[in-house]
Amino acid sequence: MKYSLFLVFCCLFCMHINATAQVPARRYDSSMKIGKAGYRVTCTNRNPEKNTINISPIGFDNSVRDFSFEIKGRILRAEVDDVNRDNFPDLLLYIYYGDTLNKGNLICISSEANNSVVPIGFPDIVDDPKIREGYRGFDEFRVMEGVVTRRFPLFTADSLGAQPTGKMRQVMYRIVPGEKGGSKFQVARTYDYVKQ
Template identity: 35%
Template structure:
């Protein structure tokens, strides 16, 4: 829900350092949304040093979602803004899903490629690519979120439901040794994504649910639980951005979240000031968190902050 993003490393490197370097002419696809937003899907392939570029025009504040499902594990995608030498999103470091708020009006390119080791072996990657543009001030109405996820023998049924007429998140675990009671939390926005992970590598999974409320200044929200030694669920606490004045500078909500290797990554666009009428700077800030044991549960601690 993916924006973004600079890379997870303190020193970003150019796209050519991650994608296979070659003189091979890319396959270019112009993506057109007749109403300025919508969804398109591609089922295509690349081979060797051949890359594919999907170019689309979008406005600042619109939400871009990219889902990439390749047959080859060495295939990734990057996202760049026109005129930039660096990736806003680098798939080789950040995964195969992107969701975030675009920082500026203009053309963006989603480039699909094989890493150099696979490209020089002339390998093939078949893939499904979904590109969704949604207006930031309106969340598309669609079927209620309902997804089953599993990791390390523990299953989670995640769904958006209604309790006493109010939107509610319901997470029902299965496979825990002591307590498999469902957890419910009020929803202040739409569920945009859910992921299971083991960020602290303790052999027991966590469930992360990302939500987003429409409108400028509305923060994204993380709802997360840890399966303590596969026995029962307990809350994971994410401190507010305001806890660190340096991180909070220019922050006006519009967060997006993703799990990248052993980090939770939070991304948001930067504004000139905290004033409601402030303009966007065109940059994004990325905050990486590690999962640690706290005094009364689990806490996500700020580990690294970058911006582009």
């Protein structure tokens, strides 16, 4: 009797450990279009530190070829929108780093009249002292009418025992012309609010 109770306890414990273990990231494979043009995005997401993203333009001029590049982290999701308002599809890739803080970043690929693609630069949050104050990750991204919104919880300034403050920061980005041609995202507005 004691032996069977011991076996039942061991089985339940093993099931609990398996249920709470971190789920490995899944392969990402999605096709997204606006009208007849868009992108197919694939990524193995095997390594939390480095992966290769493969992008196949759909409905573009025949001279536009598939391309790939390495990223730091894993792709969580992607979407197509016209963020630069030129009536051609732009690809937004949401990348999260391998740490437990879910620190995110955005990579944007813009269509140039469906004849070529170019990157649109997205600023690193650590480069802006005002915005990075209280930042510890847990990013959420949304796109609406060409505006990219990044939202994250704020933490106390203590680097060792940082605690949530109960507030959120929302940063809104718009596309502006870059210094050397091309385009880049720039902070349009930022505000803090109490999380409900």
